[in-house]
Each structure stands twice: as structure tokens, then as C-alpha cells.
Amino acid sequence: MEEVLLLDNVHKTINGREIIKGISFSIKAGEVLGFLGPNGSGKSTTLRMIVGLSKPTEGQIKICGNSIVKNYVKAMSNVGCIIEGPDLYNYMTGWDNLEMLAVMNKNISKQDIISAATIVGMEKHLKEKVGTYSLGMKQRMGVAQAIMNKPRLLILDEPTNGLDPSGINEFRNLINRFAKEENMAVLISSHLMSEIELICDNVSIIKNGAILKNAVVKELLNSQEVFWILDDNKKAMDILNESWGINSKIDGDKLVASMDKSIISEINASFIREGLKLKFVDNRHKTLEDLFLNITEN
Numbered sequence: 297m298e299e300v301l302l303l304d305n306v307h308k309t310i311n312g313r314e315i316i317k318g319i320s321f322s323i324k325a326g327e328v329l330g331f332l333g334p335n336g337s338g339k340s341t342t343l344r345m346i347v348g349l350s351k352p353t354e355g356q357i358k359i360c361g362n363s364i365v366k367n368y369v370k371a372m373s374n375v376g377c378i379i380e381g382p383d384l385y386n387y388m389t390g391w392d393n394l395e396m397l398a399v400m401n402k403n404i405s406k407q408d409i410i411s412a413a414t415i416v417g418m419e420k421h422l423k424e425k426v427g428t429y430s431l432g433m434k435q436r437m438g439v440a441q442a443i444m445n446k447p448r449l450l451i452l453d454e455p456t457n458g459l460d461p462s463g464i465n466e467f468r469n470l471i472n473r474f475a476k477e478e479n480m481a482v483l484i485s486s487h488l489m490s491e492i493e494l495i496c497d498n499v500s501i502i503k504n505g506a507i508l509k510n511a512v513v514k515e516l517l518n519s520q521e522v523f524w525i526l527d528d529n530k531k532a533m534d535i536l537n538e539s540w541g542i543n544s545k546i547d548g549d550k551l552v553a554s555m556d557k558s559i560i561s562e563i564n565a566s567f568i569r570e571g572l573k574l575k576f577v578d579n580r581h582k583t584l585e586d587l588f589l590n591i592t593e594n
């Protein structure tokens with residue numbers, strides 16, 4: 297699969313303060329990446345650099361192989377985005393808002409406007425003024441604007457902000473369709489793990505301008521907290537580390553590790569082979585939210 301977006305060691309310093317401290321990640325066609333981090337962690341600053349609204353101080357950004365610094369126009373021809381809220385005029389109708397944007401981009405036809413509005417389910421509301429739309433409808437119009445030029449890369453900054461659960465659900469289906477049917481690469485930022493864990497294939501977790509973790513959502517969701525009580529927890533800890541490459545810690549009378557639960561029984565068998573007595577074993581599912589809090593709070 298082809299890399300649609302690549303960030304390589306991107307830094308940004310504003311007024312002598314380093315806000316982005318060497319960020320790297322990539323997204324392939326058909327993949328949805330969640331860019332997750334608390335407020336003020338540097339998400340919008342990063343997205344603004346990706347779409348050329350500000351320049352990286354150091355590092356490279358490539359879209360479909362084109363550097364956004366050396367080959368800006370070609371790189372941007374592949375991008376649709378909403379950064380810091382949809383850009384809509386309340387006193388104009390939905391249609392006029394879309395058309396105004398289309399006029400600025402020669403490659404967008406009337407038919408493209410109609411199909412973008414239809415994809416987001418707004419085709420029946422285009423004659424109404426945007427000022428009468430609900431927040432969810434405005435959000436969908438923003439997405440329509442972003443997809444009118446059939447981008448290979450769709451960038452959405454906190455798109456679920458202010459949506460109610462049914463709006464979020466609808467939004468999820470929309471994004472999944474773009475990625476899986478249109479083979480778009482999608483980058484979605486959010487400060488709420490719970491809102492994006494069902495949309496994203498991968499997550500990059502950012503805090504204070506640095507990536508704390510790049511992870512595959514399915515693997516994170518399979519990860520469990522496992523507890524053992526053995527006659528020699530310290531020896532078991534060494535076995536986990538040396539034979540399985542798993543870090544664990546001793547918590548009271550228990551040995552605790554975060555790991556994929558599918559190998560628990562094999563690990564138990566190896567403890568017994570090493571002569572340990574297994575008194576108790578249990579596991580607890582961790583939600584992505586737990587993991588996110590765990591990662592960002594440490």
C-alpha cells in the first residue's frame with residue numbers, strides 16, 4: 297500500500313518555544329489515523345503544517361510523495377481539510393457556500409458539489425441558509441467542502457467536537473465509507489479517545505508536542521491487564537522479561553502485566569515448566585480510554 301502522508305521528524309518553534317518536538321508518522325491509502333492528545337498538546341499546530349498554513353522549523357512532510365515545501369501546489373492538490381471548524385457563511389445557503397469554494401478550484405464541477413452533498417446526506421438542505429443548520433449539519437457541510445475535490449488525503453481537526461452520540465455514529469459511518477470505499481487516507485484529531493476508537497485503524501498519541509505512542513487500535517483493544525499470584529513472583533517476572541519480552545511489575549502479592557491475552561495459557565505453561573507454582577491468574581479488559589489515560593498521565 298502506498299503512503300499518502302508522511303511526517304518525518306517534524307519540529308515547530310514559535311517565538312523561541314518548541315511546540316512540536318520531532319513528530320513522525322505515516323498514513324496509507326484506505327487507512328484512518330486518529331491523532332489523539334489532550335488540549336494544547338500540538339494537534340492543530342501539526343495539522344496546520346500538513347496543509348501548509350505554517351512551515352515546519354525542521355523535518356519533512358510529504359503528501360503522495362510531494363514535499364509540501366518544495367512542491368506545494370502538487371502536494372495540496374491531493375488534500376481536503378477542515379482545520380479548527382468548518383468554514384461556512386451563515387447568511388448564505390448551503391449550495392452557495394459549496395459553489396463559492398468550487399469556483400476557486402477549477403477541477404470541481406456542479407456534479408462534484410451534488411455528489412459531495414449527497415454523500416454527507418445534505419442534498420435536501422442545500423437551499424436553506426447555513427445559519428439555520430444544526431451543529432451536526434454544519435459539520436457535515438464542512439466534510440462536503442473537504443471532499444468536493446475527491447482528495448486522496450482527508451484531514452479533520454476535532455470533527456466530533458460538539459456532536460451528540462447519534463451525530464458521532466453517523467460521522468463514523470461516513471469516515472469508514474471514505475476510507476474503505478474511496479480508498480482515502482484520513483487523519484482525524486481528537487482529545488477524546490472514546491469518540492474515535494471505533495473509527496480509526498491506528499492512533500498516534502501526542503502530548504506536549506511529542507508522540508508518546510503510535511499504535512494499532514485492534515492490538516490496543518486486545519491488550520489486557522493480566523494478574524498472577526505465584527510462589528515466586530520475582531522469578532516469574534524474569535521469565536516474562538527474558539522468554540517473552542514482556543515487562544511486568546509486582547503489585548502487593550500480584551504480578552501484573554499488560555499484554556495480548558491470547559498467549560496467557562502458553563505463559564502459564566512456561567511458568568510451570570520452570571518449576572513455579574501458579575496459585576491464581578486473572579485478566580481484565582482495558583478500554584482504549586484507560587490506555588490513553590495511562591499513556592498521557594505518566
Ligand SMILES: Nc1ncnc2c1ncn2[C@@H]1O[C@H](COP(=O)(O)OP(=O)(O)O)[C@@H](O)[C@H]1O
Pocket residue numbers: 310311315333334335336337338339340341342
Ligand atoms: N501561533 C501561536 N503562537 C504561540 N503559541 C501557539 C501558537 N499556536 C499554538 N500555540 C501553542 O502551542 C500549543 C499547542 O497548541 P495546539 O496545536 O492548538 O494544540 P491542540 O490543537 O492539541 O489543542 C499550545 O500551548 C498553544 O498555546
Ligand SMILES: [Mg+2]
Pocket residue numbers: 339340341453454
Ligand atoms: Mg486544536
